[in-house]
Amino acid sequence: MTTRLQATGRKVRVLFSTQFALMTEYRAEVVIWMLSGTLSLVMMLVWMAQAAAAPGGMVRGYTPADFATYFLSTWFVSQLLVVWVSHELDYEIRQGVLSPKLLRPLDPFWQHLLGHVSERFVRLIPMLLLAALFTWLSGARFTTAWWAYPAVLALVVLGFGVRFLWEYTLGLLAFWTDSSTSFQEIVWLVYAALGGMFAPLAFYPEWVQRVAVWTPFPYMLGLPSQLLAGKATLAQAGQGAAVLLGWLVVFWVVRQAVWRAGLRRYGAVGA
Numbered sequence: 001m002t003t004r005l006q007a008t009g010r011k012v013r014v015l016f017s018t019q020f021a022l023m024t025e026y027r028a029e030v031v032i033w034m035l036s037g038t039l040s041l042v043m044m045l046v047w048m049a050q051a052a053a054a055p056g057g058m059v060r061g062y063t064p065a066d067f068a069t070y071f072l073s074t075w076f077v078s079q080l081l082v083v084w085v086s087h088e089l090d091y092e093i094r095q096g097v098l099s100p101k102l103l104r105p106l107d108p109f110w111q112h113l114l115g116h117v118s119e120r121f122v123r124l125i126p127m128l129l130l131a132a133l134f135t136w137l138s139g140a141r142f143t144t145a146w147w148a149y150p151a152v153l154a155l156v157v158l159g160f161g162v163r164f165l166w167e168y169t170l171g172l173l174a175f176w177t178d179s180s181t182s183f184q185e186i187v188w189l190v191y192a193a194l195g196g197m198f199a200p201l202a203f204y205p206e207w208v209q210r211v212a213v214w215t216p217f218p219y220m221l222g223l224p225s226q227l228l229a230g231k232a233t234l235a236q237a238g239q240g241a242a243v244l245l246g247w248l249v250v251f252w253v254v255r256q257a258v259w260r261a262g263l264r265r266y267g268a269v270g271a
Contacts, residue, residue, distance in 0.1 A: 089171025
């Protein structure tokens, strides 16, 4: 058992180091990707203007500074949840690039996963610098409760795992379709809407809120942002973590089932 764990550890280290070296070659492109994902920052400006113009200087209990904190947090968390694996799988399956990877003694899933994880380390410092700049410009005020930050980290890790698994599963649909990326775009719209990227979930109609709480989306974006803004409790963080953990198990099982079914159909088109 110890030998097997050591061998696995060596594989993970080597795979991570190679993927990290690859990502550092694209560090300028990573910054461009970050700057292109500004939807939350645009919504921040819109809601700050609404609050400033509203009677009493707030909308539903949110001041301009509250909106700045919420949407800046949403931007930061969404940057940590970025996943592009469905596009990679769509290309690899349709072009036959997957074929040589199947000869390796390691599921291609792990190469994609560690590639995404290593990219977070390349992205982190520019993210922190931009977050500091946006905080200074917008007047955002983050919570001083120390427990909120490890709670947010836990939700981000679980949220990334959930999103990676559903994106991976969507990418595997290329075994049956000419392009699986269309499915990814539809799911992203639902993720952005129910996740709170356009507005806090409390601003939505009640029936939308009732549906959303059964999905993983509010706990991936909105809840961490509310924690950083000081508008959510530790109990709510625990509830969100439990929901995300449940969805993580569901998507893990679904991914494996779709992967096995897809391999039986795979014809290495274009190889």
